[in-house]
Amino acid sequence: MEVISQNIVYFIIAIAILVLLLVWAYVTRRMQKDFTTVTWVLIPVAIAINGVIGYIVGQLKLPVFLDSIGTVLVAALCGPWAGALTGALSNFVIGMLTNPTDWWPWIPVAFFIGLVAGLCANAGLFKSWWKVVVTGFLVALTAAIVSTPIAVYFFGGITSSGSSFITAYLLQTGRDIVGAVFSTNFLVEPIDKISTAMLAFAIVQGLSKRFLARFPRAENVQTEGGASRTQLFIAIGVVVLLILLAVFVVSRITGG
Amino acid sequence: MAIVNLQNVTYQYPLTDTPALQNINLQVNEGEFVAVIGPNGAGKSTLCYTLAGFVPHFFKGELTGVVEVVGVESHNSSLSEWVLNVGLAFQNPFNQISGAKYTVFEELAFGLENIGIPREEMKTRVEEAMELTGIGDLADRSPYSLSGGQQQRVALASILVMQPKVLVLDEPTSQMDPIGTREVFGVIRKMTERGMTVILAEHKVEWIAQFADRVVALYEGQILTAGKPREVLTSDLVIDKGFGVSRYTSVARKARKQGLWSGSKQLPVTLDEAIEGFGK
Amino acid sequence: MHDRLSFYYYRDSLLHRLNPLTKIALVFGLILVSFVSPYYWTSHLLVLVVIIPLIFVGRIGREYLNAALRIILPATAFLFVMQALFQPLEGEELFRLWFLHPTLESTLFAFRNAARVFAIASSFTIFLLTTHPRELMTDLTRRGMPPQIAYVIISTLQILPQMQAKAQTILAAQHSRGMDTQSTFLKRVGSLVPLVGPLVFGSLVEVEERAIAIEARGFTSSHVKTSLYDIPDTALDRALRWIFMGLAILSMALRIWLS
Numbered sequence: 001m002e003v004i005s006q007n008i009v010y011f012i013i014a015i016a017i018l019v020l021l022l023v024w025a026y027v028t029r030r031m032q033k034d035f036t037t038v039t040w041v042l043i044p045v046a047i048a049i050n051g052v053i054g055y056i057v058g059q060l061k062l063p064v065f066l067d068s069i070g071t072v073l074v075a076a077l078c079g080p081w082a083g084a085l086t087g088a089l090s091n092f093v094i095g096m097l098t099n100p101t102d103w104w105p106w107i108p109v110a111f112f113i114g115l116v117a118g119l120c121a122n123a124g125l126f127k128s129w130w131k132v133v134v135t136g137f138l139v140a141l142t143a144a145i146v147s148t149p150i151a152v153y154f155f156g157g158i159t160s161s162g163s164s165f166i167t168a169y170l171l172q173t174g175r176d177i178v179g180a181v182f183s184t185n186f187l188v189e190p191i192d193k194i195s196t197a198m199l200a201f202a203i204v205q206g207l208s209k210r211f212l213a214r215f216p217r218a219e220n221v222q223t224e225g226g227a228s229r230t231q232l233f234i235a236i237g238v239v240v241l242l243i244l245l246a247v248f249v250v251s252r253i254t255g256g
Numbered sequence: 257m258a259i260v261n262l263q264n265v266t267y268q269y270p271l272t273d274t275p276a277l278q279n280i281n282l283q284v285n286e287g288e289f290v291a292v293i294g295p296n297g298a299g300k301s302t303l304c305y306t307l308a309g310f311v312p313h314f315f316k317g318e319l320t321g322v323v324e325v326v327g328v329e330s331h332n333s334s335l336s337e338w339v340l341n342v343g344l345a346f347q348n349p350f351n352q353i354s355g356a357k358y359t360v361f362e363e364l365a366f367g368l369e370n371i372g373i374p375r376e377e378m379k380t381r382v383e384e385a386m387e388l389t390g391i392g393d394l395a396d397r398s399p400y401s402l403s404g405g406q407q408q409r410v411a412l413a414s415i416l417v418m419q420p421k422v423l424v425l426d427e428p429t430s431q432m433d434p435i436g437t438r439e440v441f442g443v444i445r446k447m448t449e450r451g452m453t454v455i456l457a458e459h460k461v462e463w464i465a466q467f468a469d470r471v472v473a474l475y476e477g478q479i480l481t482a483g484k485p486r487e488v489l490t491s492d493l494v495i496d497k498g499f500g501v502s503r504y505t506s507v508a509r510k511a512r513k514q515g516l517w518s519g520s521k522q523l524p525v526t527l528d529e530a531i532e533g534f535g536k
Numbered sequence: 537m538h539d540r541l542s543f544y545y546y547r548d549s550l551l552h553r554l555n556p557l558t559k560i561a562l563v564f565g566l567i568l569v570s571f572v573s574p575y576y577w578t579s580h581l582l583v584l585v586v587i588i589p590l591i592f593v594g595r596i597g598r599e600y601l602n603a604a605l606r607i608i609l610p611a612t613a614f615l616f617v618m619q620a621l622f623q624p625l626e627g628e629e630l631f632r633l634w635f636l637h638p639t640l641e642s643t644l645f646a647f648r649n650a651a652r653v654f655a656i657a658s659s660f661t662i663f664l665l666t667t668h669p670r671e672l673m674t675d676l677t678r679r680g681m682p683p684q685i686a687y688v689i690i691s692t693l694q695i696l697p698q699m700q701a702k703a704q705t706i707l708a709a710q711h712s713r714g715m716d717t718q719s720t721f722l723k724r725v726g727s728l729v730p731l732v733g734p735l736v737f738g739s740l741v742e743v744e745e746r747a748i749a750i751e752a753r754g755f756t757s758s759h760v761k762t763s764l765y766d767i768p769d770t771a772l773d774r775a776l777r778w779i780f781m782g783l784a785i786l787s788m789a790l791r792i793w794l795s
Binding site: 308310314335336339340343344346348350351352353354355356357358361362365366367368369370371372373374375378379400411414415418 | 670683686687690691694695698742745746747748749750751752753754755756757758759760761762763764766
């Protein structure tokens with residue numbers, strides 16, 4: 001497939017950067033500090049939360065997934081690498097227990113969701129409602145970017161989820177595959193991932209400071225000036241703005 | 257030489273205003289069975305965590321004073337080395353299931369795998385521990401399928417299998433039904449009869465009165481009094497603070513006020529003593 | 537979701553006795569060959585020549601059929617239909633319906649991809665059906681995987697179904713009260729939150745005590761870990777792994793030679 005060989009260079013560069021980052025984190029021992037006993041015990045619980053909430057949401061037939069809340073939680077409390085591992089293992093195990101074809105191809109996506117969420121949290125973007133919205137948006141962007149090549153390569157743009165009908169339609173109206181898949185992701189992802197980040201933040205709000213202090217990156221979630229109502233409204237405002245932006249961008253891509 | 261030596265131990269959890277333990281002085285000899293009583297929040301759990309090394313290594317915070325077990329100081333040891341000498345079991349049996357193993361036998365072997373015990377010795381130790389705790393017939397069952405009492409005995413066995421020098425138990429029967437309580441107390445008694453040094457935080461004073469060598473009463477992070485069970489459990493200091501009182505003691509105390517229990521006679525702690533005392 | 541702890545079924549078969557790494561090598565070899573091989577009919581051949589015989593060797597016919605019919609076939613069929621209808625490959629059109637116009641090329645493309653996914657999914661299924669997680673984890677740890685990863689995977693495999701069962705109870709209670717058909721969507725979500733909340737928070741607060749419990753059992757000990765079980769790795773295992781690797785390399789060579 002020509003599309004793949006064109007983009008393969010970007011793919012290789014991205015992998016190289018990732019490997020370098022990983023090696024640096026390991027060698028400087030930054031990574032090891034994030035993986036305490038509490039981290040290892042949290043990860044299975046976070047994966048279970050991913051599975052349960054994703055399942056309930058699925059039963060409710062909502063147009064979102066909400067199956068990464070645990071991943072974002074670990075990323076915020078234990079850092080990007082723990083978050084990345086949680087995402088990858090989550091897709092691996094849930095796929096093993098239900099349907100591998102639905103979950104395993106998306107392991108890299110889940111990996112990056114955890115990684116980016118963790119990096120945002122380290123940068124202080126998990127300390128108030130509107131900052132969490134920004135985190136969610138960045139995670140959505142990453143998820144859209146990483147899932148596009150997978151959808152295109154493994155499934156020719158088609159996956160067994162609802163959003164693939166949209167892709168199919170866009171394909172038929174003459175769009176190039178990558179563009180079609182990317183536009184789909186751009187519609188669904190922000191809503192899903194911003195909600196995910198906000199729900200993870202809500203969970204953190206509900207846990208006692210004493211409990212949060214156990215985790216290696218507890219400082220990521222020390223809220224500044226309390227998470228007040230007004231901040232929540234600001235956050236909702238930002239969400240609306242971002243969704244409008246996404247719709248605008250998509251319409252430019254499909255129209256142009 | 258005391259096997260456990262606490263001198264002037266003061267500890268404060270991070271992000272708190274008051275110390276959880278203040279000026280604790282406690283020496284325990286090898287083979288002694290010491291019970292710790294006190295109301296909720298008195299510091300019993302903190303004391304257990306300190307003895308087991310989790311204070312300060314797990315909980316961080318400020319620990320001053322000397323904490324010594326088997327001659328090794330807490331400050332000089334890593335947590336993973338410390339747990340080889342001191343075993344800890346606590347209230348909630350479900351939370352003590354590692355989750356990493358599919359059968360009780362494997363669960364017991366989990367700790368031994370971690371510390372690198374050879375396979376043959378592993379199997380021997382596991383079988384011994386199962387016999388001690390009476391869970392031999394549960395060997396092939398999943399730990400999650402057991403009753404609370406059974407799970408707590410599995411937790412105890414998982415610690416005993418590590419062959420610690422000191423056993424610290426933090427209210428192991430609080431969440432048990434009467435049968436489970438009896439099972440767990442049975443195991444503890446067996447261990448004390450074998451000469452294990454046991455430190456047990458408990459509310460069930462009647463049982464403590466019968467079997468403990470010494471009782472330590474904690475109140476608001478400090479040792480209120482300590483001594484022989486009879487003395488501590490009938491002492492006014494403890495009774496006035498409103499904890500650690502057996503039913504028989506309260507009844508006899510009220511009776512004494514009414515002149516129905518002779519003033520000079522020792523207050524009873526157990527049923528037998530009460531019967532004997534009232535009978536005269 | 538499955539309410540069993542794992543896919544695994546115990547049978548007395550050669551496949552069950554093979555070392556887990558050998559089976560992993562088989563799966564990866566199969567993936568490689570099906571992707572790299574230049575021939576159109578490779579995946580179909582693999583299913584006939586590899587998958588089907590393995591089912592008999594492993595004596596897991598009924599379980600495989602169950603998984604194949606319930607999971608693999610529907611997913612593969614869906615993929616086939618979608619790709620046949622929508623993959624933009626030029627060629628002779630097969631029919632035209634509304635905005636659907638599949639071509640011969642796209643149908644063939646879809647057929648090849650579907651067979652590929654089917655073969656890969658089947659091989660994974662066979663692997664999972666014949667390998668107990670504890671076996672796999674013990675072997676991988678022996679070969680150098682960090683034991684903490686083994687801990688996390690098995691712990692997840694046990695905790696997930698438990699949480700899942702609790703979630704089922706919550707949903708069943710809703711269903712029995714008729715909430716899923718009679719109430720508004722918002723009411724449904726509103727009644728779920730006070731139930732799912734404690735489920736989530738309850739499982740989180742356990743984390744602290746469980747961490748203490750496994751620390752007390754030497755989880756962070758720096759000793760070299762030993763294992764209760766010995767997973768055998770026989771000469772047959774090694775030979776098979778070499779064969780699989782050889783076949784994979786062969787198909788890669790074939791691809792390069794033919795292009």
